[in-house]
Amino acid sequence: xxxxxxxxxxxxxxxxxxxxxxxxxxxxxxxxxxxxxxxxxxxxxxxxxxxxxxxxxxxxxxxxxxxxxxxxxxxxxxxxxxxxxxxxxxxxxxxxxxxxxxxxxxxxxxxxxxxxxxxxxxxxxxxxxxxxxxxxxxxxxxxxxxxxxxxxxxxxxxxxxxxxxxxxxxxxxxxxxxxxxxxxxxxxxxxxxxxxxxxxxxxxxxxxxxxxxxxxxxxxxxxxxxxxxxxxxxxxxxxxxxxxxxxxxxxxxxxxxxxxxxxxxxxxxxxxxxxxxxxxxxxxxxxxxxxxxxxxxxxxxxxxxxxxxxxxxx
Amino acid sequence: xxxxxxxxxxxxxxxxxxxxxxxxxxxxxxxxxxxxxxxxxxxxxxxxxxxxxxxxxxxxxxxxxxxxxxxxxxxxxxxxxxxxxxxxxxxxxxxxxxxxxxxxxxxxxxxxxxxxxxxxxxxxxxxxxxxxxxxxxxxxxxxxxxxxxxxxxxxxxxxxxxxxxxxxxxxxxxxxxxxxxxxxxxxxxxxxxxxxxxxxxxxxxxxxxxxxxxxxxxxxxxxxxxxxxxxxxxxxxxxxxxxxxxxxxxxxxxxxxxxxxxxxxxxxxxxxxxxxxxxxxxxxxxxxxxxxxxxxxxxxxxxxxxxxxxxxxx
Numbered sequence: 001x002x003x004x005x006x007x008x009x010x011x012x013x014x015x016x017x018x019x020x021x022x023x024x025x026x027x028x029x030x031x032x033x034x035x036x037x038x039x040x041x042x043x044x045x046x047x048x049x050x051x052x053x054x055x056x057x058x059x060x061x062x063x064x065x066x067x068x069x070x071x072x073x074x075x076x077x078x079x080x081x082x083x084x085x086x087x088x089x090x091x092x093x094x095x096x097x098x099x100x101x102x103x104x105x106x107x108x109x110x111x112x113x114x115x116x117x118x119x120x121x122x123x124x125x126x127x128x129x130x131x132x133x134x135x136x137x138x139x140x141x142x143x144x145x146x147x148x149x150x151x152x153x154x155x156x157x158x159x160x161x162x163x164x165x166x167x168x169x170x171x172x173x174x175x176x177x178x179x180x181x182x183x184x185x186x187x188x189x190x191x192x193x194x195x196x197x198x199x200x201x202x203x204x205x206x207x208x209x210x211x212x213x214x215x216x217x218x219x220x221x222x223x224x225x226x227x228x229x230x231x232x233x234x235x236x237x238x239x240x241x242x243x244x245x246x247x248x249x250x251x252x253x254x255x256x257x258x259x260x261x262x263x264x265x266x267x268x269x270x271x272x273x274x275x276x277x278x279x280x281x282x283x284x285x286x287x288x289x290x291x292x293x294x295x296x297x298x299x300x301x302x303x304x305x306x307x308x309x310x311x312x313x314x
Numbered sequence: 315x316x317x318x319x320x321x322x323x324x325x326x327x328x329x330x331x332x333x334x335x336x337x338x339x340x341x342x343x344x345x346x347x348x349x350x351x352x353x354x355x356x357x358x359x360x361x362x363x364x365x366x367x368x369x370x371x372x373x374x375x376x377x378x379x380x381x382x383x384x385x386x387x388x389x390x391x392x393x394x395x396x397x398x399x400x401x402x403x404x405x406x407x408x409x410x411x412x413x414x415x416x417x418x419x420x421x422x423x424x425x426x427x428x429x430x431x432x433x434x435x436x437x438x439x440x441x442x443x444x445x446x447x448x449x450x451x452x453x454x455x456x457x458x459x460x461x462x463x464x465x466x467x468x469x470x471x472x473x474x475x476x477x478x479x480x481x482x483x484x485x486x487x488x489x490x491x492x493x494x495x496x497x498x499x500x501x502x503x504x505x506x507x508x509x510x511x512x513x514x515x516x517x518x519x520x521x522x523x524x525x526x527x528x529x530x531x532x533x534x535x536x537x538x539x540x541x542x543x544x545x546x547x548x549x550x551x552x553x554x555x556x557x558x559x560x561x562x563x564x565x566x567x568x569x570x571x572x573x574x575x576x577x578x579x580x581x582x583x584x585x586x587x588x589x590x591x592x593x594x595x596x597x598x599x600x601x602x603x604x605x606x607x608x609x610x611x612x613x614x615x616x617x618x619x620x621x622x623x624x625x626x627x628x
Contacts, residue, residue, distance in 0.1 A: 086495060182547075182548060182550070183518070184546045184547060184548040185548055188548075202519055205519035206541070224620050225546045225620055226621070227520070227543040227621050229541040229543075229621075232497060232524075232539045232541070233496075233498060234499055234502075236496070263623060263624060267623055270623065302538065304623070305538055306539055306541050307540070307541050307543075308622055308623070309584065310577060
C-alpha cells in the first residue's frame with residue numbers, strides 16, 4: 001500500500017568528528033521516503049527552492065518515489081546547519097534558514113488521494129492537521145513531532161495527536177510531551193492524548209513500542225511493550241536522519257504487509273532499526289541511496305542474531 | 315557449580331520518591347548472592363559488624379547461601395546512605411561509613427577452595443587481586459568495579475582486569491575506564507586490558523555483551539555483540555542493587571549450566587535482566603528474598619515476549 005509523506009525536503013550542512021558536508025540533501029521527508037521506498041510505494045509532499053536541481057530530484061525518482069507533490073517555490077530550500085561533537089547524542093543547531101519552507105502550504109495532488117498510509121513528518125502541527133483532514137480515507141496515520149512544537153504549539157499539536165494511530169518520538173520528546181520521566185507512565189499519558197500506539201526511539205539503545213488498545217488495528221491489541229535493539233556501531237559518521245530513517249523502515253514495512261499482526265509490527269520495529277543503522281554510516285542520505293534490499297535483509301538477520309536467544313546463526 | 319563471591323555486605327539507608335528505609339540489608343555481595351542463589355550454590359566472603367544479627371544472616375541461609383566466610387568484626391557494618399530523585403538514574407550518596415569494611419582482609423575458608431566460579435564484586439582492586447590469587451584453580455572469574463577505583467586506583471585495577479574472564483560494568487564506567495565514548499570502541503579497549511568478554515549494563519535500556527575472543531570459553535568465540543532488554547517498568551521503587559542483581563542472575567545461571575555455549579550466555583544475559591527487574595520492585599533485598607523460581611521463569615518468558623519477533627505467546 002502506498003504511503004503519503006508530508007514534511008521537509010531540505011539541505012543540510014553538517015559537521016561531525018568524521019568530517020563535514022555542505023548543503024547535502026536532507027530533511028525528514030527525504031530520509032523517511034528513501035528508507036520506506038525499499039518496502040512500499042512512497043509519495044512525497046514538500047516544498048523546495050530553485051537550488052533543488054534535477055539531480056536532487058533524481059535521488060527520489062531513482063528509488064521510485066513519486067515526486068508530483070514536490071512544489072517548487074521562488075527562493076532557496078530549507079537549510080539546516082548543525083554539528084555533533086563528543087558523544088554525538090544530539091545535534092547542536094548552528095542555523096536554520098526556513099526559506100521557502102516558511103510559507104509551505106501542502107497541496108495534495110489528486111493522484112495521491114488514494115494513499116492508504118499517511119506519515120506526518122515533523123512540521124508545524126497546523127499543517128499536519130490540515131493534511132490529515134484532506135485525507136479522510138487513509139487507513140492509518142503515523143506522525144512525528146519535536147520539542148519546539150511540544151513546548152510552543154501544544155494546543156495545535158494536541159489536535160494532531162487525536163488523529164494519530166501511531167506516534168513516533170524519542171525519549172526526550174516523550175518526557176517533554178507528558179511531563180513524566182518514567183517512559184511507561186509517559187506512554188500511558190500519550191495514549192490518553194490520542195495515539196494508541198507509541199514508538200519511543202532510544203537512539204543507540206534501540207526503540208520500544210507501547211500498545212494501548214485496539215484502535216491501531218484489531219491485530220495489535222494491548223500487548224506488552226516490545227523492545228527492538230539498535231546495532232552497536234563502532235563508527236557513527238553522521239546521525240542526522242537516523243530517526244526519520246527508522247520511521248521510514250518501520251512504516252514502510254507495515255504498509256507493505258497485507259495484514260497487520262503483532263508479528264508484523266515487531267518486524268517493522270526491527271526494519272526501523274535496520275534502516276537507521278544504515279543512515280548513520282555515511283553523511284546525509286548517501287547510504288540510504290545505495291543500500292540494497294539484500295543488504296537490508298542481511299542486516300535484519302544481524303539484528304536477530306544480536307537479540308534472539310535461539311537464533312540459528314548463533 | 316558453586317560461586318564464591320567476595321564483596322560488601324552492608325546496611326543501606328535509602329530515600330526514593332516512593333519512600334524511605336533505614337538500615338536495610340544491602341551491599342553488592344548481598345544482592346549478588348541472593349540473585350545467584352536461585353540458580354546455583356553460592357558462598358559469600360564479607361565482613362560485618364555487631365549490628366549484623368542472626369536475623370540478617372538468616373536472609374542468606376534461608377536461600378541456602380554459605381555464610382562461613384562471613385567474618386564478624388568489632389564495630390559496625392558498612393553503612394551507605396543515599397537518595398534517588400527525579401529520573402532515579404543515579405544515586406546521590408549522602409554518606410558512606412565504611413566502619414568494619416575499612417580494614418577488610420578477605421579470608422577464604424578451606425571449604426570454599428573448591429569453588430569453580432569466582433565473582434569479585436565492587437571492592438578495592440587490591441583485595442580483588444588477592445582473592446583471585448588465592449583461588450588459582452577457579453574455572454571462571456567475573457568482576458565488577460566502579461568510578462572511584464577506575465579514577466584513583468587505576469594501576470591496581472589494571473592487575474585485576476588481566477585476571478578476569480568477564481567484566482560487568484555500566485555505560486559510564488566503561489567510558490571512564492577507556493576514555494572512549496563509543497561503546498563498541500570502549501569494549502575493544504577493555505578487551506585489550508584483559509577481560510575478553512565485557513557486559514555493559516545500560517540501566518533501563520538493558521545490557522550488551524561484547525565478545526572478544528576464545529578466552530572466556532571455547533564455546534563463546536568472537537561473536538557479534540548480544541543485546542538483552544530490560545523490562546519497561548511503570549514503577550521503580552528502589553534501584554539500589556539492580557546492577558548487582560543483574561550480575562547474580564547472569565553469573566548464577568552461567569554457573570548452573572554444564573556447558574557454556576553461546577545460547578547459554580545469551581540466556582544468562584536475560585536472567586540478569588530478570589533478577590534486576592525484581593530487585594527494583596521493592597526497597598533493598600525485599601523482593602529478592604521472596605521471589606520464587608516460578609516467578610523467575612514467568613518473567614523470563616516475559617523478556618522473550620518483549621524482545622522476540624516470533625515468540626509463541628505473541
